[in-house]
Amino acid sequence: MARPRGGDSVSRKKGGAKGRESRARQVYVYTEGEVTEPEYIDIIVRNGTWAEPGRTVQHHIANPNAEGKHRKPLRMVQDAVVTLRKVEREAKDAGLRQGKDWNWPQVWVLFDRDDHQGIPEALRLAEKEGVRVAYSHPCFELWRLLHYTNYTSTFGGVCGDANSKLRTRPGFAATYGRGVRTVTEQQSKHVREGQVLTPAAEDGLSRYRTARKHAQKINGGHSSPHPHAWDPYTDVWRFVECGLLLSGY
Template sequence: MYVFAEGEVTEEEYAEIVRAHGTRGTPGLDVICEFRTPRDRKPIPMVEDAVAFAHGVRREARKAKLTEDDDRWPQVWCLFDRDEHKFVREAVALAEREQIGVAYSHPCFELWRLLHYQNYTSTFAGVCNGARDKLRGQNGFPQTYGPTIAKADDNLVKHVRAGQVLGGYQQAKSYAKRINAQHQHPDPCRWDPYTNVWTFVESALDITDY
């Protein structure tokens, strides 16, 4: 399974924690997760990179006589945010046409992390700083980086620690589903707030809880 992510460290660190500590949906299934570096971390070029890469790995899979229902068939995912980007709707549509998985967060991935601590249904006006500030203000959050850390600065916040997420998956998933259910507009840029990262956790990483 291959992942193209907007963040340089956050999503990959999160995936590593989940894979190390999560409950597997299919015990014995060896899920290999490889993060790839896109040429541009904006939605459209990222999805375009993922599509080109997927064509190549799927071609090799067919040469190896694999079929799409085989557990070894290569999955390709994109993880990206609204975060004031343009052409998000077009990126999602392209990914769907090309069978690229998408985990999308509005305004950003920090919303998904925040839901491990609390519910949040108000708008962030498309700005990630609000979600990031809410996250860093959670009780005990700074101390996940070390017992003497009193405040998590921007550099620390982008790093994920196990204590921030373990034990919170079912709550975060439940909150996210309720938040997402309120959105009826076809344009994902209008879904504020929104996150479907749990689909990546369960469908790509084969994790049902952590």
């Protein structure tokens, strides 16, 4: 099984090409949420399956104590660019080669549509500077909801609606304890293993495979070039597979 976290930087290892090949990829993640996304990431890395044997990731939440103004999409991308340049220098010092070594470090930003301004600018800056983005519209709760059911209707950009639908899914409240029948929106920010792991979903696939299938179908239905119009939308699965190198959980 995959395991989370690790050292805070890439340090030089002896062993030449063999040493480079065995080194874990360092992935730094900026999250809009202080609780939900970090808890989700910890759960899936702890319980997930590496896509390729010998290729592992050490992930780091890059902004655990950031204030609200530093959790806006554009500001997070700007901060992520600084972090990316730093870890790229460390990787070069350690002998890694950009574009050649699979474990070249990555920096990701996970953010939502909500009512944020500057999302197109944030996406353009990220693409220009090499920062990776996982974007959800209206919010990360859509990705969590898709682990339970398909949902293709618009939310009108209201995250509370997505959260409400998530909290009313059969079995969701029970993940917080035996006999629990309802949870508040605040309580639901805390992710539980039973919400994303087995048992298998209704179509026989794992909850992750179900969510990924639903998300890709939803995303494929958008024709507008403007990310504000992608309601609903989420590509968190790209972060799971391309960033964390997991084949599932």
